[in-house]
Amino acid sequence: MTLTADAGTTTLDLGPARALTCRECGHQIPLAAEFACAECFGPLEVAYEFGNITRAQIEAGPKSIWRYRNLLPVPSDVDAHPNTEPGLTRLVKTDRLAAALGVKSLWVKDDTGNPTHSFKDRVVGVALAAARQLGFRVLACPSTGNLANAVAAAAARAGWQSVVLIPSSLERAKVLTTAVYDGALIAVDGNYDDVNRLATELAAEHEDWAFVNVNVRPYYAEGSKTLGFEVAEQLGWRLPDQVVVPVASGSQLTKVDKGFRELIELGLVDAKEYRVFGAQATGCSPVAAAFKAGHDVVTPVKPDTIARSLAIGAPADGPYVLDVVRRTNGAVENVSDEEVVEGIRLLARTEGIFAETAGGVTVATAKKLIETGQLDPDAETVLLITGDGLKTLDAVEDKIGPRATVPPSSEAVRAALAD
């Protein structure tokens, strides 16, 4: 599938998007379903020509990521087509968590509130809108779980077919919350990196399937910018000092940074120096390892962690994560599975927010970054909580439960509470 702006599709409207540019060599091609540079195999990224965009214009827009449509590769009538309407999730001032961590000013961006309960609805929303313009009618992906949910739901809503590939070891909840949308869900005996390789092969064979994170990845990835946009808008049009982002492929972290930079370039927020931190589970921490070793390249690992949504051993955007955290004076840190569970429980106990394992990674990493003096406790910090705890109950089920099981008598309850 290589429909391009000048290949007879005069109706190709992707808003402010103008071309795809290679991140490595700068080579440009017309907008198309391509993801790798023909010159150097570098990843392609959307290039824009932004018009005049004002805060008022955005604020008057829909209560979803489509309020930022003029900053995304989507058509100007994007909200006229069925989509899942992700975004504009709450930014919560988390004073009790701040006190527990010993920091002054802390916020949680709670992306559990999206339609399928993770930030992946953002990237899939943009991928679906772009794929529709590019002529596709099948939505596909390899996934560590959350993307599977988002793709299956968005395709159902749009009346498209979906083909979703997952590792067969995925959490039961993530399997069921994908299967319920009744697309083609295929469990593969292998880890995510095996599934991803398989998807790349299938994408080459099935040119009419939009693999959101393979052949339409440049568009898909832009959806994560909306996390950065929303944080800035919800802070009253200013950037935080520090942000902590979970890292799997690394796409989200690089795009939150890109979102911040675009807001500065467009004069929508004041320019300032902010720091971006990456969070990984030790059982899959190739980017943290490269950061700590001072390397520019990321050596792949075989994942072994309860944070299965982040279990990508060969992260496509790993080197770009390293660029962002080094440029912004941030870091990439990693935490053990025990710390991940502690992170989930700390956020739940202090703020009433139940995050999945990726959120546990973020909270626990923030704690470690504070304890090791890498994160400034006096600077305003935002933690990205990107997925819902109901999807990863198995991570906590052995550790929590009722305090007691008693007969229906007030005396028995009193006795249990006295313990």
Ligand SMILES: Cc1ncc(COP(=O)(O)O)c(C=O)c1O
């Ligand atoms: C809940 C959650 N948070 C964060 C990420 C990381 O996203 P990325 O692959 O863009 O680094 C994922 C990836 O699947 C995820 O499921």
Ligand SMILES: [Zn+2]
């Ligand atoms: Zn190139």
